[in-house]
Amino acid sequence: MKRIFIPAAFAAVSLFIANCAAKKTATVAKPVSNGTSLLETAKGIDPNATQAILDMGKQILTTNCARCHGAKDPLKFSAEEWNKDMERMIVKAKMTEDQASPLRLYTKALLKQAGK
Numbered sequence: 001m002k003r004i005f006i007p008a009a010f011a012a013v014s015l016f017i018a019n020c021a022a023k024k025t026a027t028v029a030k031p032v033s034n035g036t037s038l039l040e041t042a043k044g045i046d047p048n049a050t051q052a053i054l055d056m057g058k059q060i061l062t063t064n065c066a067r068c069h070g071a072k073d074p075l076k077f078s079a080e081e082w083n084k085d086m087e088r089m090i091v092k093a094k095m096t097e098d099q100a101s102p103l104r105l106y107t108k109a110l111l112k113q114a115g116k
């Protein structure tokens with residue numbers, strides 16, 4: 001009889017974990033709305049910016065960068081602090097330039113958009 005409860009408990013725990021992860025991702029790095037789109041802001045940093053690059057940057061922040069400690073929100077830091085920590089973490093996460101570059105553009109655009 002006892003056996004029946006194990007999968008149920010496992011399912012409940014998995015659901016709980018999935019829920020937390022979804023919430024974290026949803027609240028991280030919400031662009032500040034100031035009338036300029038994030039893409040326009042990004043183009044001011046790098047004229048070659050595209051929505052696809054920004055989407056990739058966001059994906060990397062909320063998956064690769066969240067592996068050890070959950071997704072950190074760049075907007076909780078000053079631009080100087082964030083850039084310093086991010087560069088350190090790019091090394092720690094053993095990222096390739098193909099991953100680091102969209103992450104840099106995406107988070108720099110978020111910070112600039114927020115006036116940081």
Ligand code: HEC
Nearest residue numbers: 061064065066067068069072082085086089090092093095
């Ligand atoms: C291999 C595990 C690991 C990965 C992957 C990782 N981090 Fe970290 N991160 C840590 C640890 C451990 C700390 C705390 C110790 C420190 O600051 O070095 C930390 C600290 C930080 C901090 C400073 C924390 C604070 O609240 O002051 C930031 C910001 C950060 N990480 C961002 C990132 C970003 C962005 C990425 C993706 C490029 C990333 N991390 C990937 C392990 C990781």
